[in-house]
Amino acid sequence: MAPVINAKTVFNEIPTGYPVPGKTTVYDTSETIDLENEPLHGGFLAKTLIIAIDPFLRNRMNIQQGTDKPGFEFGRPLSAFGLAKILRSEDPSVKAGDVIRGGQIPFQQYFVRNDATGFEILKDNHSLPWSLWVGVLGMPGHTAYVGWKEHARAKKGETIFVSAAAGSVGSLILQFAKRDGLKVIASAGSDDKVAWLRELGADVAFNYKTESTAEVLKREGPLDIYFDNVGGETLDLALENAAPRGSRFLECGMISNYNEENPYRLKNALFIIKKEIAINGFFFGSLLPKWGADFEREMPPLVKEGAIKFQEDAVRGLEHAGQSLADVQRGTVLGKRVVIVADH
Amino acid sequence: MAPVINAKTVFNEIPTGYPVPGKTTVYDTSETIDLENEPLHGGFLAKTLIIAIDPFLRNRMNIQQGTDKPGFEFGRPLSAFGLAKILRSEDPSVKAGDVIRGGQIPFQQYFVRNDATGFEILKDNHSLPWSLWVGVLGMPGHTAYVGWKEHARAKKGETIFVSAAAGSVGSLILQFAKRDGLKVIASAGSDDKVAWLRELGADVAFNYKTESTAEVLKREGPLDIYFDNVGGETLDLALENAAPRGSRFLECGMISNYNEENPYRLKNALFIIKKEIAINGFFFGSLLPKWGADFEREMPPLVKEGAIKFQEDAVRGLEHAGQSLADVQRGTVLGKRVVIVADH
Incomplete structure (x- = not known):
């Protein structure tokens, strides 16, 4: 040939x-x-x-x-x-x-x-x-799953904020959080995305381009968990609105940092101490050996029966x-x- | 009267x-x-x-x-x-x-x-x-002790950086780290203090006012543990020099932030994800119920026999x-x- x-x-x-x-x-x-x-x-x-x-x-x-x-x-x-x-x-x-x-x-x-x-x-x-x-059954699915299993320590009734919640990782976190009985605050960058967050069960869904993240978090927080996909100013606001004593920040991505020559610089690091926050940066590859078998058993059936949407x-x-x-x-x-x- | x-x-x-x-x-x-x-x-x-x-x-x-x-x-x-x-x-x-x-x-x-x-x-x-x-047997002692017990997960042969290591908390962390077999990098703000850090057993002790923290950390790192008493630019440098996959940052104090009207803003938060860092802000009061009895049993004798200096x-x-x-x-x-x- x-x-x-x-x-x-x-x-x-x-x-x-x-x-x-x-x-x-x-x-x-x-x-x-x-x-x-x-x-x-x-x-x-x-x-x-x-x-x-x-x-x-x-x-x-x-x-x-x-x-x-x-x-x-x-x-x-x-x-x-x-x-x-x-x-x-x-x-x-x-x-x-x-x-x-x-x-x-x-x-x-x-x-x-x-x-x-x-x-x-x-x-x-x-x-x-x-x-x-x-x-949903590949890297983003693995990322959401292992991060949640390893670092969320979610308890029913807690409040979580998920940024970039319409993304392939964020939308899974939103659903995991709802399945675990949490109140979910979810942000995205368009009304279409926000409509989808509501479909997925977000208790509070907002378009961060038209509504103030600061005001939403102040009204709907404090945050027991923040699942961070964006970093930057949103992370600063989450630090400010973290619940005192024992909130968890899952650092998955900082997309706001990737495209800026001079990325936003955090001003609220002191809240890490004041509020005794646990922050964990994670990468799915390091945690997959621990959680991969659970994922393979649990996730494909959930996706197939429509219990997890994407x-x-x-x-x-x-x-x-x-x-x-x-x-x-x-x-x-x-x-x-x-x-x-x-x-x- | x-x-x-x-x-x-x-x-x-x-x-x-x-x-x-x-x-x-x-x-x-x-x-x-x-x-x-x-x-x-x-x-x-x-x-x-x-x-x-x-x-x-x-x-x-x-x-x-x-x-x-x-x-x-x-x-x-x-x-x-x-x-x-x-x-x-x-x-x-x-x-x-x-x-x-x-x-x-x-x-x-x-x-x-x-x-x-x-x-x-x-x-x-x-x-x-x-x-x-x-x-040494009060709040600073409690702070160092509970932070170390709860968050350090120290392993023999690892490298730790302690900032403000001549302080009442930092000097205990230095000694706990040496007792656990770690290589200790310790900074302080005067030559007198640095001399004392050497007496306490620091492997690398330096005056951050006359020697570049960036260069010391680059030469002596990467850091498995950073015990932070100062925040600010030092924290940024520690993030940059953290060991990949699983380093621990113990956030105890950010004295560099307390006295500034416009505190230094962190630029290296992205390393939290890239290096999968675990950061824990802590306050002794929250952890003392868990570790207080151990402290009371262990510390006064060590102080009395001179095994822990202050x-x-x-x-x-x-x-x-x-x-x-x-x-x-x-x-x-x-x-x-x-x-x-x-x-x-």
């Missing part, structure tokens, strides 16, 4: 604010690949199916800061959580037809790897779309990946943004 | 920076008391012996911010941890001669209370000076209380500042 185009989206420039498709990332169709004859050197050839566009990818572009997570390399395809299908393999640990999941799926249609470490084979999709395995915003074609990176930073996406690179 | 002078130091004005004796606090000898005939209304009359001048008292002067701890009242004596001796009592729970300890001992020579709640009777001084019961800087006379409040904020005191109001 003749070589085929092997399109890719490469990292080109560190953004100074939001990512700009064509500038900070470039879609490039110049590469080709001979799928039947590309040498594997004991590894495998895979076809990228789905790429998850997560907000933290922006952080991996800030390579000048020396991120702890692997940064992107100029001129090379970006990578993200995603799924791929094995086309050919000389590696005994994977075989043609296997669907694999990993955090380093390249923004490229086809790729060869000589090491299957870091990928897992998904055995059973429970008759649900594969894309859910990068969303939203997905899929775009089709790798050429839209660059724009998607900007969209999730701007908060214009309702639900989990995934790029369907190939259907099967 | 004729009435005697009942001198007091009253709160007069919220400081805009450091406290200023004669301005933010005023020493006043105009009040008198008849020790034999002052009516007790079922309560007790006590003579103030010792007042501890702790840095956090500055924070109680910021009453416009609505502190969680009781703020001071204009025109009324300040109060602090201290000891007093019961002179007369109509309250069956205390009797003449008892030495009581509490967090609300007034800056006044004599005082009447109708409720002994909040005071404890010190039964046994283990033949040690009473003043230690507001220092420094005390006693001044004599309530008229020096106002200056002492400023001294502990400026960091010019070597050891625990106490005001001896009366010897017995």
Whole structure:
């Protein structure tokens, strides 16, 4: 078979604010690949199916800061959580037809790897779309689940504030909190999103662009738990409105910090002491060994029976990946943004 | 007996920076008391012996911010941890001669209370000076001990950074950390203090005024534990130099924030997530019910045999209380500042 185009989206420039498709990332169709004859050197050839566009990818572009997570390399395809299908393999640990999941799926249609470490084979999709395995049943699902299990110490009747609650992590936290009997205050950045927060059962849902977070928290707090996806001024306000003695702050993301050259600087750190707050930054990967089996047992059935809801915003074609990176930073996406690179 | 002078130091004005004796606090000898005939209304009359001048008292002067701890009242004596001796009592729970300890001992020579709640009777001084019961065996000792027991999760061979390590809390943390086999980086604000840190066994001791905290932490870190007494830029640097995955920050004090109209604002909060840091603000009072019995069993013997060292800087006379409040904020005191109001 003749070589085929092997399109890719490469990292080109560190953004100074939001990512700009064509500038900070470039879609490039110049590469080709001979799928039947590309040498594997004991590894495998895979076809990228789905790429998850997560907000933290922006952080991996800030390579000048020396991120702890692997940064992107100029001129090379970006990578993200995603799924791929094995086309050919000389590696005994994977075989043609296997669907694999990993955090380093390249923004490229086809790729060869000589090491299957870091990928897992998904055995059973429970008759649900594969894309859910990068969303509610993938990294965001894992993040919400392990954070909640490890750090929330939720007690019935407590009050939680979830920022960016319409996001793929936040919307799960909202639902976990309701299932545990908490009063949920949830914020999002559009009226559409707020309407969805109400559908999910938020007791107080508000659009932080049109309603003052400070006033809502003052009226509806104090907060026993704050699940932070945004950082910055919202975190400052949560510190100010934390319940004294023993509130918990789960630090999951600080999207407000990722796109600013001069991020907002916290002024309310003293409340950490005054209110005896426990703050835990966490990363799902560190906690998944502890909670992964519980997740696999508990979550797929809940999703399948509709007891846990989610939203997905899929775009089709790798050429839209660059724009998607900007969209999730701007908060214009309702639900989990995934790029369907190939259907099967 | 004729009435005697009942001198007091009253709160007069919220400081805009450091406290200023004669301005933010005023020493006043105009009040008198008849020790034999002052009516007790079922309560007790006590003579103030010792007042501890702790840095956090500055924070109680910021009453416009609505502190969680009781703020001071204009025109009324300040109060602090201290000891007093019961002179007369109509309250069956205390009797003449008892030495009581509490967090609300007034800056006044004599005082009447109708409720002994909040005071404890010190039964046994283990033949040690009473003043230690507001220092190494009092609130600072309790603070260091319960914070360490509850939040440090120290493991042999780990690295800890202690700021304000010559203070009455920091110097105990340094010693607890050495006893647990940690490498200790300790900072203080004078060469005298640094010399003392070395005596206490600090592996790395430095004067933050003449040596760069950033460089020391970069060279000697990363930090598994940061015990924070100062907040501000030092906290930012500790966040930057935290060990990835599971470092612990014990937030005990933020003296750098207390005296500034525009306190330093944190820029490194994102590291809380990137490095999965656990931050715990704590207050000894909340943890003492859990750890107090261990403290009483363990600490007095260690102090008595010299296994735990401490420094005390006693001044004599309530008229020096106002200056002492400023001294502990400026960091010019070597050891625990106490005001001896009366010897017995």
